[in-house]
Amino acid sequence: MKTKFIIPALAFSAVLWTSCTEESDTLLEDAEIPVLDIEVNAQAEALSDQIDDIAAAVVVDEFSSPKGSALQRVALPECVAITEEIVGNKVNKTLDFGEGCPMANGVVYSGQMFVSYIWDAEMRRADIVVETENLGVNDLLIAGRKAIVRTWPAAGSEGFPMSEVDTELTVSHPSGLNAVVTGVTTREWIQGFGSESWGDNVVLIGGNRRVTSFLNDTELGTYMMEITDKLRREWACRFIVSGELAISRGEFSATMNFGEGQCDNKAMLTTSGGRSKEIELR
Numbered sequence: 663m664k665t666k667f668i669i670p671a672l673a674f675s676a677v678l679w680t681s682c683t684e685e686s687d688t689l690l691e692d693a694e695i696p697v698l699d700i701e702v703n704a705q706a707e708a709l710s711d712q713i714d715d716i717a718a719a720v721v722v723d724e725f726s727s728p729k730g731s732a733l734q735r736v737a738l739p740e741c742v743a744i745t746e747e748i749v750g751n752k753v754n755k756t757l758d759f760g761e762g763c764p765m766a767n768g769v770v771y772s773g774q775m776f777v778s779y780i781w782d783a784e785m786r787r788a789d790i791v792v793e794t795e796n797l798g799v800n801d802l803l804i805a806g807r808k809a810i811v812r813t814w815p816a817a818g819s820e821g822f823p824m825s826e827v828d829t830e831l832t833v834s835h836p837s838g839l840n841a842v843v844t845g846v847t848t849r850e851w852i853q854g855f856g857s858e859s860w861g862d863n864v865v866l867i868g869g870n871r872r873v874t875s876f877l878n879d880t881e882l883g884t885y886m887m888e889i890t891d892k893l894r895r896e897w898a899c900r901f902i903v904s905g906e907l908a909i910s911r912g913e914f915s916a917t918m919n920f921g922e923g924q925c926d927n928k929a930m931l932t933t934s935g936g937r938s939k940e941i942e943l944r
Contacts, residue, residue, distance in 0.1 A: 695939050700909065700918065700931060703873040703885050705944040706833040706841035708901065709799055710808075711867065712769060714827055714849060715897050717792045717810060719860070720744070720755055720777050737860045739763060742771075754778045759798075766860045767900040772798035786814040794831070806831035806843075825849040829871070838878045845871030847889070854897070861898035867905070868892050885911045899925035901943045 719737040738744070741763035747754045755778070759771040775797055779790040790810040797804045809828040815821030826848055833841045847869035854863035867889060874884040886909070893905035903925055907918045915934045918941065927943040 694914070695916075695931065695933060695937065696911075696914065697931075697939060697941065699875065699883070699885065699911075700916075700941055701944055702835075702839065702841055702875060703887070703909075704918070704929065704941065706831075706843045706873055707871060707887065708943065709802070709804060709833055710829055710831055710843050710871075711893075711895055711902075712765075712767075712799070713775070713792060713794070713804070713808065713831070714810070714825070715863070715865075715895070716757070716775065717777055717790060717808070718812075718823075718825070718849075718851070718863075718865075720757065721779055721788055721790055721812065737858065737863075739765060752778060752780050762798075766898060769900060770798075770800055786816065788812045801836055803834040804831055805834070823851040823855055825851075827869075840876045842874045842876070843871060844874075845869065845887070847871065850892075863897040865895045865897075866892040867895055867902075883911055885909055890917070893920065894923070896925065901925065901927050902929075 716738070738757075741760060743758040743760070745756045745758070755776070757775040757777065759773060759775075762770050762772050764770045773796055774794075776793045777790065779788045781788045788811075790808075790812060792808040792810065794804050794806060807830055810825055812823060812825040814823050826846065828846050829843055831843045833843065835841075847867055850866045850868075852864050852866055857863075869889055871887045872884055873887065875882040888908040888910075889905065890908050891904075891906040893902045893907075896903055902920045903923050905920050909916050909918055909931075917932050919930045919932070921928065921930075929941045929943055930938055931941045932938045
């Protein structure tokens, strides 16, 4: 008679074991998704892109408007003080954001950024160097350098300005966490060029970057970021609004999708195993 209870008991135990195992596997896989790392890396990349925006506005104001006009100065807020020095065919500009200057997308800058460039009128090309030292962005500090080659379409022809950006920046957090961004990206300016307005500018970003994170002097790891679907950056928005990245580090790999054009701080991370996790952009 007792054997009648053995089979149901075994079945119940099997269900319970399976349930616990699935829950354990789910918790383990969630734990293996490095959400904090991804959020910090995405923030560092976004800050790098924002510096490219500012450099673009400063250089374009020399060539997209007639001489003697206000040029594109309106692209930057009045709290940015710009000084200029011309040495031969080289232009040096210092952008001073003071103790706190909010941009149109809500990001607050402080300190200084240095932009120098040489314009080749015949080739319609500018070779640009951007340098920062303790540039404040909200509660973060950015130090490093960018080398940018920007080309414009031939006079009278259609097309968009194109840039190739070689980046080496360090983003420092108050906690002692640092993220070093390196790599080469491309930027195609598809809307707003020459309008003398900040908010209507749109660029498409391609290329590859790597982000290496440190806690004080201890290296935590390096993530490779490959842009597989060009990232759409609208200057009026603080965050990338669409496009996709392929992310990898060791055996971990995933894609990060930025949506379909909404200006929000959300992206969807999907691992190679098929699990998805919403990422909050900073």
